[in-house]
Amino acid sequence: MSPLQPLNKSARLAILCYVGISAIVFLLMMIVGLVMRASQAQLIGVPPQFFYQLMTAHGGSMIVTSGLAASAVLWYFLRRYTNLYTPILWINLGLFLTGVVLILGSIFIGGFAGAWTFLFPLPSHGLGIWSTGAATAFIVGLLLIGVGFLIFYLEVARAILKEYGSIPKALGWPQLFKNSSDTMPPATIVAGTMVFIVNILGILAGAVVLVLILINLYVPRFEVDPLLTKNLTYFFGHVFINATIYQAVIAVYELLPQYTGRTWKVNKVFLAAWTASSLMVMAVYPHHLMMDFAMPSWMAISAQIFSYANGIPLIIVTAWGALTIVHRSGIKWDAASLLLMIAIFGWSAGVIPAIIDATVAVNKVMHNTLWVPGHFHFYLLTGLVAMLLGFMIYMINGDDQSAPINPNKPIDVKPMTAADTSAIWVYTLGSIGFSMMFLISGTASVPRRWAEHFPEWIVYSQVATVFGSFIVLAMLILVIKIVIRLPKARTL
Amino acid sequence: MIERIFWIFCALAYSLFAINTNFEASMINNVLIAYTLLIYCGWKLGSSFDIEQHWLNKLSNYKGIAGVLIASFTLAFWMIPNWMELAASNTQIQLIKHFSMFTLVGLPLGLSWSQSNFVIRGFVKIELLSMLLRLGWIYLISPTRLCNIYSLSEQALLGKALLSLAVALTLYYLYPLFVDQNDRAKKLTPGL
Amino acid sequence: MIHENVLLLSLVLMAGVLFAFVYVFIHSTKLEQDYASIAKNSYSKRDKLFGFIIIAGVLIAIGTTRGLPYGPHNANAKQIDVIGKQWYWEISDTTATVNQPIIFNVGSADVNHGLGIYDKDLRLLTQVQAMPDYTNKLAYTFKEAGEYKLMCMEYCGLVHHSMISTFTVNDEG
Ligand code: HEM
Ligand SMILES: [Cu+2]
């Protein structure tokens, strides 16, 4: 591989915008989440209507912002292997911001509170609380964001295909299936390929439903099948949020070898795992529809089996690989590497309650209880966001000259300050505790998306609020540090 | 020159034919044959011009983006049953429809396609697929007639046809991505 | 009860993952130059784990996909129609007797709702989605007399959390 060229000015600026914007939005939306939990705990009074607006804003912004931050990780590392066309980063950002403004406007001006999953036909049933116009703004906002990401992943596809020729080569199929002795494609390429495939298909599904809902808003005689929309909506939602983790994990593959001075070899198991994940991440979405008895039952069964299987590549390849590379490596932990390692733990541990809930018999009593936000907050807070924070801190911690040119050479670590150390551990414990309280609430059958809870349930929310404040506090420290140091971020 | 006249002639001939017969009384003929034919003629006409270096093109049609957008919006417009219905009952509107398929969909695509790149083409393809899926779906499941002049069974048939077309096109678009570009004399995926 | 068992199983497995991470973390700062042998050792353990997971997964999948709630249903069961509306339940009959098989025919007049049956201790016994244009058949047999609650399990708008009805189960005879 040729030595790294510095990021061009425009690309660096764009990446830093992605980092800065997503760090700040994460923080703000965590505060919104805390307000929701505190209101469920009856510590503060939030009228139900406003609660559901906050819920829509929190869910929607968190999902798309995760997408934004994760795409920065993908781009940042992918450019080491391919030639990416910088203006795409700006187009995506422009569409993203326009979309977010529309969405927030629809929620806080138009009163839209249809939840980020916009389940048909709820958007057209605002019953006077939100108008067709507000629903339109929300849908158009999501569409614009979708268009931006579509262009982004098309560019990723173009760049990878140009370098590697075809999807099979980029996924390493010749090495995997034909015993080809060509050098293995790097992990970043494999992950990038998987992500562009599933995300382009996911966005296609999203674009189909969103426009149909939009048409139906104005011309109700164009009828839409609610069950089919549900399928497409969850396909899109599931794929998109999972793909964020598959992008963020690139930072782990790229950086842990640098921190430990060991190599993370791409081998057949790795390739097989990623190919399998590409297929399974698209096949498991019906686990959101297990309580829709009108669905063919083979779909529920296959969703259960694929959901079980989907966890294996993660545990066997990524988690085990990370543990192996770190074990007795003499690593000197710094804030970035520590967060990345915690994130792998959060991801692996968080999928466990997810997989268990993908069992039909369990889903019967856990579906749409707080068990569900429980498992996804676990792997999004302790997993995804920790991973993204690790990447962000890596970006701000390097100074230009000393940044390693050779990706396999050990990195120079920045010692952690007391503030770093405490913020990271408070964040970790806070997020584990917060998600555990959701899981425990789910065990007690507390339904999700309820603005007001029964008195019996309030204690869970109260404890959760305490954990939530820890998260927000720690996040505040980390985000301030990141934003302040952004201008001095690495140039490579 | 001859070639250009030929394509204009084809479009005109078709239009005259359709106005004087009942050909477009069938939804399938209307959408699958009429649209495709007119767009194809316009495309051929457009691609016979080499405008890439023309200042006007450089100014207004960067990488063919404007042309591609005009074409998508026009096409989407004529897929809406209300307008199809109107065109079926009124010869003037029918003529406008033919004219815009030729000059606002086919022609701009022909002028722009060769200038566009992988990302823009990919975008158009995804947009086309999603349009086919949406319409096919609406036509297929609607329990009432969306156009009064067409029968319900024909509407469902068109729905199935559009969905099948979407599936076929998906495979057609995906195939080259699975075949190594370097192993082939002809580049299957231009614009990389 | 299944609820606690699910939590317990999750906690045990998550604790296992945590243990692995803590173990490695504690040993991470010591340096062992011979990475090849660490890797070899680790990957042979991994293959064993892989085999174990596959076997356990297959057994669990077989065990848990029997007796799915999707039917076919008992034709002699008592039929109760439940229609979700923003924001109340329209129920054809709000009583049943203990041990009487019941089929709830669940639908919706407007948006997606979810029918969750809660016992007096606020424990979710079973549920099904309620959606427009479809009828979902939920079979359930109450084992205990008493007051039950039907609550909405799918976000359906601003009064979602108050979409609650009561259902009475009487003793036999
Ligand atoms: C301090 C951190 C956070 C707090 C306090 C928090 C709190 C909450 C609360 C109270 C809910 C509503 C639960 C319910 O009753 O259904 C919720 C939902 C949700 N949260 Fe968070 N959250 C946090 C972080 C995150 C992060 C980091 C993400 C994603 C990256 C995220 C994504 C979501 C999503 C997608 C929903 C579902 C919204 C819906 O049901 O429509 N949250 N969160
Ligand atoms: Cu409801």
Ligand SMILES: [Cu+2]
């Ligand atoms: Cu509800």
